Amino acid sequence: MTTQLSRRGFLKTAAAAGAVLYVGVQADGAMAASKSANALLNPFVKIDSDGNVIAIVKHFEMGQGPATGLTTLVAEELGVSMDQISYEFAPSDASVYNNLLFGPFQGTGGSTAMANSWMQYRTAGANAREMLIKAAARDWGIDAAELDIQNGQIIGAGNAAPLGEFVTAATDFAPSETPRLRDPAEWKIIGKASTRRKDSPIKINGEAKFAMDVQLDNQMVVMIKRTPQRGGTVASFDDSAAREVKGFIMAQTLSTNHGVAVYAENTWAAMQARNALNVDWDLSAAESRSSQDIRDEIMAALDADPVFNVNQADLASVRSTVDGAAKVVEKTFYFPLLAHAPMEPLNCTIEQTEEGDIVLHDGAQMPTGPHMAYQQIFGLPADKIHINTMLAGGSFGRRATPDADYQVEAGLAFVMTDRSRPVKLVWDREDDIRGGYYRPAFGHKVRVGLDEAGTIVGWEHQVAGQSIMKGTSFEGFAVRDGIDHSSVEGIADSPYTIPGQALGLTDTEKATSVLWWRSVGHTHTAYVMEVMMDLAARAAGKDPVEFRLAYLTGEGDAERKAGALKLAAEKAGWGKAAPGRVQGIAVHKSFGSYVAEVVELSGNLDDGIVIEKVTAAVDCGIAVNPDVIKAQIEGGIGYGIGHAMRDQITLDGGAVEQSNFPDYEPLRISDIKEIETHIVASAEAPTGIGEPGTPPSAPALANAIAQLDVVVAELPMAENGVSFA
């Protein structure tokens, strides 16, 4: 089988299909179109003479919906129905398919897929429409202004023809920098709740091809026996027992020395051979600390003055204000390491073409990362390396590492062969849970002072934890004046106007590799902000919703956050929980979107609590695909609550203690009985949706549990005084 979809192959295929209209941008950002395969021209919209329309999707699909969303934008502007358009994933070429919010880098993350594509894909669709219309108008001898495309038909002034008829002629016209975008009143697909996902049909019958499903002729499967403690190296290994495994091919130490690659004829043989491999590790320079050591370091940092004064407040003055306040609410929080554990374990496959090009088949979240790494590993120019982006079985951030960790492993394993056989690198679940890259551990210490009237007069907030960005290739744009913004996002940029706030940050040592995890810093900052808001409201004797609204009085940001809060409260019947039930609320802005959630619980702390319902309200600007938005909120809530309930990664002597789902237990179907999502109507440009549902979920749960008189300030909840029925 060949699944190569490199740029060259893609263009060749397209050209062979006959007349094809490409509309996209050139390297300089200008809109361009061509009738032939042109190296400078890399389209977002492809149409052949049969009228088949294909949206070239530059963001990978991990379930968050760009295969549907970006396709929707093209379909809407062009004038075809969702049944008349299909999608393909873009090749790796950052000069054309870069994330407009990432600079010259192609990648998906930060919930930016729709936000950065919104104008780009609409413009591409609109240009295709205008060029086709001009061609038809010329042919029919009428004014182009009289024509439109609807349901794939060019119509107007008594004429009608399928758009495929004018594909070749359309390339006589130049695309415009500013084509006419359809007025929202014209929209037929954007905002329509009945639009179905484009990737559903292939995901219900086994047809969908994830990277794990790549089965190239003659491929080898490689699994890596990795150091049990970060920083350990291979001293020596003995593969005599592995040689007894049928299908074993060879074992070789990776040039990075962090593990031994075991090559086999198939996955099961690779698993068995790796189990049979004996490795003598040099752990003299390896991480040897335990979770308690990490926690102690973070707690000590919270007790000292912060290294960074994030908001340049007068710390002594804020402290003195809080000390002198009528009421003081104080709490110290701790958040453990967390694994991403996407459903599809990490994997990718490399092959070399007859021309000596390297092709990577990968659920590639940031194609530019492995693309650059492979230039070094293989000593090849960028245009000799091709990435075939495949469906990804989840990621939650894990498939995007600044050092392209698993793709590099595959590359290093491949260069040690004669390259005559493709190499498929496979991680199993144990590799995934133990293989590093965790949501960092963080601690917060907050003291809030209130006056007699119950108004906040001072808020002293200290954060300590492991910086995600420092020491990585992303440091340049994510760290300013020594402050990793991802450590304090959600506090430093909160729409709340809190008087007398001091925000300090101290970085602690990284005992293991850390990484963004669905919603990044907001995973802990939202929890702290929203639990503290509830505690402050309680101390003030005020309703938590009313209390929050008093700090959301401005326009814009504050108004939109307040809007989400009010809608969630209204829809959840805030304050009107059924007998035997309690409610908790939280609201947070992240990735440009505002999400409020109300958790309603039954049960009690002795017999266990039951999450009966979560009601969410989201303002993410224009809702392009409302049902995808609802699905992302549902998933974001489940991801946040599941981990808060019972998950943590712990280290013992530098080694990860958990290994698989039995001790890193996923959220299960029975854990949340119902989720209801409401979307705030908006005319603003679309903002993030993959992550914003996660931040408010755990604090809303904590605030509901607090009604039972347990304030959970350390996660996971199940290890800190909460039992779940």
Added chain:
Amino acid sequence: MAISININGEQRDVDAEPGTPLLWVIRDELKLTGTKFGCGVASCGACTVHLNGEPVRSCQTYIEDVEDAEITTIEKMAEDRVGAAVQQAWLELDVVQCGYCQSGQIMSAVGLLRENAKPTAEDVDEYMYGNACRCATYQRIRAGVLRAAEILEA
């Protein structure tokens, strides 16, 4: 060793050592990649297939134990009355997100509906407990099973 198995109505000869999980024979030998590897320890359900019509975890089912059984995978579900109903419900409700676990979810859902044509939400939660979905599509899975029951009743 050579083993003959009956899968999706066909008799297939495969070469596998005793102790080989059925999962890897299905995926690597027969190239039926709709059945997924998620955990290898029967803890996530992504590898669920039917053995004589009953859902089993293929990662913990060994090749030597299935010689006389009828094995059915997700690739055959469209031809199954219950399977087709579940797939229809999954499309109506857009249950999937990343989709990696959904083959297993559907195989389990079919198993449930064969056993219990009119399940309650609680029945669904109990039966589907072992099928993990890291995207947390659970509420649509629950609704999907209930919808499939309606489709089958109609």
